[in-house]
Structure formats: C-alpha cells, structure tokens
Amino acid sequence: MKFAIIVFPGTSCEVDTYNAIVDQLGEEAEVVRHDNDNLDRFDAVVLPGGTSYGDAVRPGAIARMQPIMKAVEEAAASGKPVLGIGNGFQMLTEAGLLPGVLLQNQSLKFTCKSVQLHVENNDTMFSSSFENGEQIAIPIAHAKGNYYVDEVTLADLKANNQIIFTYTSKNPNGSVENIAGVTNKQGNILGLMPHPERAVDQIFGSKDGLRIFQSIVRNWRESHATNA
Template identity: 75%
Template sequence: MKFAVVVFPGTSCEVDTYNVIKNKLNENVEFVSHTSESLDKFDAILLPGGASYGDAVRPGAIANMQPVMKAVKKAAESGKLILGIGNGFQILLEAGLLPGALLKNKTLKFVCKPTLLKVENNDTVYTSAYEKGEQITIPIAHGKGNYFCEEATLEQLKANNQIIFTYTSENPNGSIENIAGITNKQGNVLGMMPHPERAVDTLFASIDGLKIFQSIVRNWRESHATNA
C-alpha cells in the first residue's frame, strides 16, 4: 500500500505522520508537494496538521486553492482513502469534501492536551480495529477546532453514522454534539481534530491512535485481496 503525505507551506505535522506509516506500519510513503497535480499512484492520501499558509483568511482556505487539491478531490471521488488531521480536517471542509465548518474554540484559546474520545462508529475503514463505544486517548492541538454545522446537516450525519469520534468527559472546544471526527457519506474521507499520529508509542503515554492507521492498511488489503 502506498501513502501520500501532502505538505503545504505551514504544515508542521508531516514528519510525525510520515514516521507512523514508515516505521510503525512498514508501508510505502512519500511526501507530496502542494504543487503536485497527480496522486494517481497512491492508495491513501494524508493531509497532516499544522497551519497551512499561516491560517490566513481561514484555516485551510488558501491550501484548498493549491494544485494538489484538484488531485485530492479526484482521489476522493474515485473512492481512495483520504484522512485529514487537524489543519487537514479544516482543508477538507474548505474543499467541500466534508460538511460543516470549524470555528474558534469556545474559550478563544489554543488548546493542547490529551483528550478522551469515544468511538461512535467502528464500521469504517478507519476504525474497524476499535470496539464500538471504546474510549481512547488522543491529543489535540488547535485554536479553531469548534465543529459546527446546520441542524439539517447534523441530522444527516447522525442518520448516516458519519459521526466517528466524539469528545467524552469534556468538550475542549465547544463542538456541536461533542463531535471530534466525521466522514463523508461514502465513508472514504475522514476528518478529525485530534492527532492520532501523536498517539502511537508508549513513550507518548498512548498508542490509541495507531489503530486508525492499522485499520486503513488492513481494510485496504482485504479489499484488494477480494478484488484480485
């Protein structure tokens, strides 16, 4: 399986994300520039966290206008796996690949700390290694992670089981319905504010994030073995 880690000016979590794929999963992975126009050779595309273009205008707004995003949208439409983490989630929202928006944290302060999440849906390519309802610890690091959407969109998210992770014990940013991560209706695009790439080693107090990446690889392999 081959992963792309897309890098924009201002991206800061690309090395952590790359290392998970390379050193924890032993899979092929490459950094891809924001100027790239094709992602055809990749099976999964990862949009890591940071502050692309300094979060000018809105987080993810300028990143969405870069050449690589046409390729990301093409990949999403073809069913390839797209994971956006932190700023990557913001970019996916700006691109219209996921519904809703991310507002300033309710406290108006940047928050960086471990958070307790609940796995709301484990029937996805990203969460099959978890148990439904499992509680996991994954850190957050953002100033604009307050997820919001209109009531009609929220009802659709619920009806289609698109709410994948929710904050439990506390809501650190004010997100509606405690939402921490969602997928598109097809289930191949996931956006989440918590950083699973920072929870893959006991040195960092949690390995709960590793199962997301393991789920991706396992489901991809099973799918391609079935189609072979």
C-alpha cells in the same frame, strides 16, 4: 500500501505522520508538495496538521485552492482513503469534501493536551480496529477545532452514521454534539481534529492513534484481496 502525505507552506506535522506510517505501521509513505497535481501512484492520502498559509483567511481556505487539492478530490472520488488531521480536516471542509466548518475554540485559546474519545462507529475503513463504545486517548493541538454544522446537516450526519469519534472528557473546543471526527457519506474520507500520529507509541502515553492507520491498511488489503 503507499500513502501520500500532502504538505503546504505552514504544514508542521508531516514528519510525525511519516514516522507513524513508515516506522510504526511499516508501510510506505512519500511527502508530496502542494504544487503537484497527480496522486495516481498512491493508495491513500493524508492531509496532516499545521497552519497552512498561516491561517491567513480561514484555516485551510488558501490550501484548498492549490493544485494538489484537485488530485485529492480525484483520489477521494475513486474511493481511496483520505484522512485529514487538524488543519487537514479544515481543508476538507473548505474544499466541500466534508460538511461543516471549523470555528475558533470557545475558550478563544490554543489547546494542546491528551483527550478521551468515544468510538461512535467502528464500521468504517478508519475505525474498524476499535470496538463500538470504546474510549481511546489521542492528543489535540488546535485553536480552531470547534466543529459546527446546522441542525439539518447534523441530522443527516446522524442518519448516515457519519459521526465516528466524539469527545468524552470535557469538550475542549465547543464542537457541536462533541464531534471530534466525521466521514463523508461514502465513508472513505475522515476529518479528525485530534492527532493520531502523536499516539502511536506507548512512550507518548497512548498507541490508540496507530489503530486508525492500521484500520486503513487492513481495509485496503481486504478490499484488494477481494478484487484480485
């Protein structure tokens, strides 16, 4: 399985993401610049964290206008897994690929620490390696991770089981309903504020993040074996 890791000016987590996929997961990955416009040769797409374009307008707002995002939309429309982490999550909301918006943390401070997450839905291509209700540890690192949707959209997210991960420890940013990660209705796009690529080896305190990548690979292989 081959992953595209999309980078923009200001992306800062592409190396960690590459190492997680290649060194820990044992799959292929390639770093792809923002000015490319084709992702056909890849099986999955990752938008890693950072501060693209310095968050000059809104986090992810300038990135979503770059040529590569049209290719990301096409990959998502074809059913390929798309994972947006941190700033990548913000890009997905700005592009309209996920509902909601990421606001400044209620504390008005950048927060970097390990947090506990609750697995709300393990019936997705990103969470099938977990048990429903399981608690996992994955670090966060953001100043604008306060996920917000209106009441109608929140009800829609709940009705379609799109809320995949929530914070179980003290909410670190004020996000509505403690949401840490959501999918689109089709279930092939995940936006996640915590950084799974930083939790792939026990030396860092947790390997729970690796299981998100393992879920993607396992579901991709099962799907292709079925369709072969």
